[in-house]
Amino acid sequence: MFIDLHEDFAYANQMGRDIIHGKDQSSIEMLKSVDSNVIIFSSIFPHIDVINERSAELSSKYGFPIKSSNFSFDILLSQLKVYYYLERAGYVSIVRSKEDLKKPGIKFLLSLEGTDALKEYEDIYILKELNVFNLGLTWNYDTKFASSCFSKKDYGLTAEGEELVKLANKLGIIIDLAHAGKRTVLDVCSITSKPVIISHGNAKRLKDHERNYDDEELECVVKTGGVIGITAITSTLPEKTLKGIIENIKYIGESFGWDYVAIGTDFLGISEVPQGFENVTKIKELLIEDHEDQILWRNAYRVIEENLS
Numbered sequence: 112m113f114i115d116l117h118e119d120f121a122y123a124n125q126m127g128r129d130i131i132h133g134k135d136q137s138s139i140e141m142l143k144s145v146d147s148n149v150i151i152f153s154s155i156f157p158h159i160d161v162i163n164e165r166s167a168e169l170s171s172k173y174g175f176p177i178k179s180s181n182f183s184f185d186i187l188l189s190q191l192k193v194y195y196y197l198e199r200a201g202y203v204s205i206v207r208s209k210e211d212l213k214k215p216g217i218k219f220l221l222s223l224e225g226t227d228a229l230k231e232y233e234d235i236y237i238l239k240e241l242n243v244f245n246l247g248l249t250w251n252y253d254t255k256f257a258s259s260c261f262s263k264k265d266y267g268l269t270a271e272g273e274e275l276v277k278l279a280n281k282l283g284i285i286i287d288l289a290h291a292g293k294r295t296v297l298d299v300c301s302i303t304s305k306p307v308i309i310s311h312g313n314a315k316r317l318k319d320h321e322r323n324y325d326d327e328e329l330e331c332v333v334k335t336g337g338v339i340g341i342t343a344i345t346s347t348l349p350e351k352t353l354k355g356i357i358e359n360i361k362y363i364g365e366s367f368g369w370d371y372v373a374i375g376t377d378f379l380g381i382s383e384v385p386q387g388f389e390n391v392t393k394i395k396e397l398l399i400e401d402h403e404d405q406i407l408w409r410n411a412y413r414v415i416e417e418n419l420s
Contacts, residue, residue, distance in 0.1 A: 113146040113394060114411040116310040116340035116373055117222070117289065119380030120191035120197075122156045128379065131202065135377040137391040139202045142217050144392055150212065150408075150415070151203075152245050152310055153194060153219040154380065157187030157228055169251060172261065172321055174346035175383060182227040191241060194219055207242050209419040213411070220415070222287065222310070225250035231258070233273035239282045244419060246279060247287040247310065248272070248295060257299075258292040260321045267294030272300060280305045283420035289340075289375070293328055300331035306414045307335050311342035311375035312366075314358045317349045329363065333371045336417065339363050339408045340375020341397075345383045353387030353396055360397060360406060371403045373411040 118137055124130045133306045142149050158180030166179035171198060186268055197203045197219070204211060206220040222245035223238060238246065249259035256272035258265045268276065276299055279286050284302060288296050289310045299307060309332060315323040322344065324332075341359045348355030363372040378384075388396065398406060 112148045112150075112408040112412070113142075114150045114152075114373065114408040115378070115391070115394075116308060116375035116411060116416075117342070117380070118151050118376060118378050119154045119156060120151070120219075121193045122154065123379035124193050125186070125190065127348075128133045130379070131197075133398070134390070136381070136384065136389070137376070139217060139238075140196070141391050145394055148215060148372050149217045151217065151219055152222045152375070154222050154224050155190045155243065156224045156250070156380070157183055157190065158250070159183050159186060167263070169318060173344075177382075184228065187228055188418045191221075194221060198326060205242055205420075206244060206357055209416060212415065220244055223247060225252070225290070226254045226256045226275070227252070227359055229254075229256070229275075231355075232271050232278055235275060235278055235282060237285060238265045239284060244283065245285045245308075245310070247289055248275075248299070249290045249292070257295040258297075259290055260292050265292040265294040266299075267292065268298035268302075273298070276303055283418055285414065285418045288332065290322065295400060296324070296328040297331055299337050305335070305418050306337040306410075307332055308337050308373075308414055309339045309375075311340050311344070311377045313342055313344070313347045316360045317358055317362055318347055320347045322347050326366070329367055335368045336414070337375040338371050338414050340411070342407070343378065343385050343388055344375045344381055345385055348385060351383070352385050354392070355385060356388055356397060357399075360399060364399065364402060364406075369405050370410055370413075372388075372402075374406065
């Protein structure tokens with residue numbers, strides 16, 4: 112079995128990439144070659160790329176050109192339609208409940224990246240009806256619920272953000288702290304009643320980058336019973352190679368416990384890939400002896416089961 116906590120299938124389709132038969136980072140065909148039983152946290156990224164002052168700032172922080180974006184509700188709906196088409200066409204199954212995790216083949220667990228789409232915390236009742244069971248509190252921008260890792264004033268969870276986390280716990284929606292600011296991470300971990308995840312992020316001890324997490328943040332996630340999905344974003348790695356990813360896996364496992372490390376590649380959402388880890392078929396290159404199942408799927412599966420109803 113294989114679980115990836117973050118891939119950008121719908122966004123890649125929006126950019127004109129072949130997400131079914133393609134050979135670029137990930138696709139349905141490539142996932143089939145990895146394992147007969149796969150769960151992919153499939154991102155909904157409801158943004159239109161733009162160029163402005165913020166894109167220049169993001170580019171300087173990430174270390175490579177990256178565009179800013181504007182939220183679009185139309186894009187949110189369009190990306191949802193992509194996932195439901197893939198299910199109707201027989202390529203994947205959408206996860207709607209804990210029982211769906213046992214289905215064979217490729218399963219997509221829908222994931223909303225950022226709370227820009229939400230007007231108030233009760234809107235996550237609608238997310239549940241749409242079968243969106245992973246919720247990233249922020250992308251690279253602050254929201255009315257939480258501050259991001261690029262916040263100029265890391266205010267953490269707002270009062271409405273606290274209500275959102277509590278309701279997500281009740282509804283079986285996983286809280287995802289990828290892109291979150293430190294105060295947000297600490298605040299969420301102090302109030303959640305369910306394990307949380309960092310779907311795609313690395314250790315700040317190995318590379319000092321705004322998208323990475325210091326030991327205090329990692330410890331807080333671990334204390335909830337959550338997992339950290341080690342990612343292939345090159346600028347967050349100590350070196351832009353397979354070795355850089357493995358160093359992060361070992362750091363989390365050896366420092367915080369092997370029950371808390373997972374994989375969140377960010378494939379189809381990144382423009383540069385680490386040398387030696389160019390696509391999802393290379394996933395078994397990341398495995399550490401005696402911890403293969405934990406890294407590949409078992410840790411992430413536990414967190415999904417403990418959240419979903």
